[in-house]
Amino acid sequence: MSSTERAARALKSLKDEEWRTLAGLERSAAGSGTSDLGRLARMSRLPPDRVRFATDALEKKGLAKRKGKGYALTIEGVEAMALKDYVKKDLIFALGAVIAKGKESDVYEALTEEGTAYALKLYKIGRVSFTSVRKKRASEPAEFRSWMTANYDAARREYHALKKLEGLSSVFPRAVSYSRSTVLLEELSGVRLSQRPELVDPAATLKKTIESMRTAFIEGGLVNADLSEYNILTDGASVWLIDWPQAVEAAHPNSMDLLLHDVRAVTAFFARAYGIESDFQKDFDYVSGKSAVPE
Ligand SMILES: Nc1ncnc2c1ncn2[C@@H]1O[C@H](COP(=O)(O)OP(=O)(O)O)[C@@H](O)[C@H]1O
Numbered sequence: 487m488s489s490t491e492r493a494a495r496a497l498k499s500l501k502d503e504e505w506r507t508l509a510g511l512e513r514s515a516a517g518s519g520t521s522d523l524g525r526l527a528r529m530s531r532l533p534p535d536r537v538r539f540a541t542d543a544l545e546k547k548g549l550a551k552r553k554g555k556g557y558a559l560t561i562e563g564v565e566a567m568a569l570k571d572y573v574k575k576d577l578i579f580a581l582g583a584v585i586a587k588g589k590e591s592d593v594y595e596a597l598t599e600e601g602t603a604y605a606l607k608l609y610k611i612g613r614v615s616f617t618s619v620r621k622k623r624a625s626e627p628a629e630f631r632s633w634m635t636a637n638y639d640a641a642r643r644e645y646h647a648l649k650k651l652e653g654l655s656s657v658f659p660r661a662v663s664y665s666r667s668t669v670l671l672e673e674l675s676g677v678r679l680s681q682r683p684e685l686v687d688p689a690a691t692l693k694k695t696i697e698s699m700r701t702a703f704i705e706g707g708l709v710n711a712d713l714s715e716y717n718i719l720t721d722g723a724s725v726w727l728i729d730w731p732q733a734v735e736a737a738h739p740n741s742m743d744l745l746l747h748d749v750r751a752v753t754a755f756f757a758r759a760y761g762i763e764s765d766f767q768k769d770f771d772y773v774s775g776k777s778a779v780p781e
């Protein structure tokens with residue numbers, strides 16, 4: 487079972503005092519990493535004996551762990567809070583199957599009460615080092631704090647980037663909400679372009695991708711900055727440009743270099759995988775707004 491599945495399972499059994507204790511742990515983790523029972527009691531506004539009881543229960547459910555004299559949150563604890571948040575806001579009702587495991591995240595299907603499916607992206611930046619550290623049973627509070635910072639920031643950044651792109655084109659997934667290290671997205675169909683699926687019209691797919699990069703840049707004011715065949719989904723006809731946490735504002739001093747890099751990655755892939763040769767300079771001029779007409 488993954489941390490996310492454990493978090494979803496724990497969700498059902500958590501009592502109000504346990505949630506309050508988790509929230510207290512989250513607040514103290516952002517500051518010092520661990521919290522002793524006294525501090526936790528103040529943070530959760532619960533009597534010390536109730537906090538002791540709640541931390542014991544949270545530890546058994548894998549949502550918190552003992553650290554020296556104090557307690558710290560686990561990734562399961564973080565994800566349980568995020569899931570609870572979405573449930574409370576009536577956004578999701580159940581966690582479905584895993585859709586994909588990416589470079590920096592796991593993506594699960596999440597279902598609304600009406601049965602609509604969203605894609606829930608749970609950031610796992612630093613997963614490898616974090617797991618190996620945990621195996622040594624030495625994961626330090628400072629390490630967890632930096633894990634939280636990196637993953638909470640990525641989720642928030644991706645949400646805000648996608649909000650800027652919302653409504654400009656259906657190639658950008660709609661962001662529904664975000665919480666902690668997770669972001670809730672419109673679910674897309676399709677496979678990664680890196681799998682080189684058969685395309686109805688590869689030249690048209692490239693054209694649409696180039697146009698969409700221009701839309702993001704000119705109208706949305708954003709460069710993806712990590713665009714490649716791994717962050718483009720397709721069903722053979724339509725494309726979607728995904729994975730926006732590292733997006734950079736058009737006004738950023740490096741935006742042109744990053745845009746150049748994105749355009750190069752995309753055009754080189756279409757040449758390599760589909761034999762579609764395009765004039766890189768013309769593509770770049772079009773995407774960056776230097777010229778008004780595509781190649
Ligand atoms: N909105 C979505 N709908 C369906 N699948 C998605 C969605 N977003 C991501 N995925 C799947 O999850 C994978 C990883 O997502 P991505 O945003 O690229 O994160 P990572 O940073 O982990 O690469 C994608 O390659 C894709 O298969």
Ligand SMILES: [Mg+2]
Nearest residue numbers: 588716717729
């Ligand atoms: Mg990706």
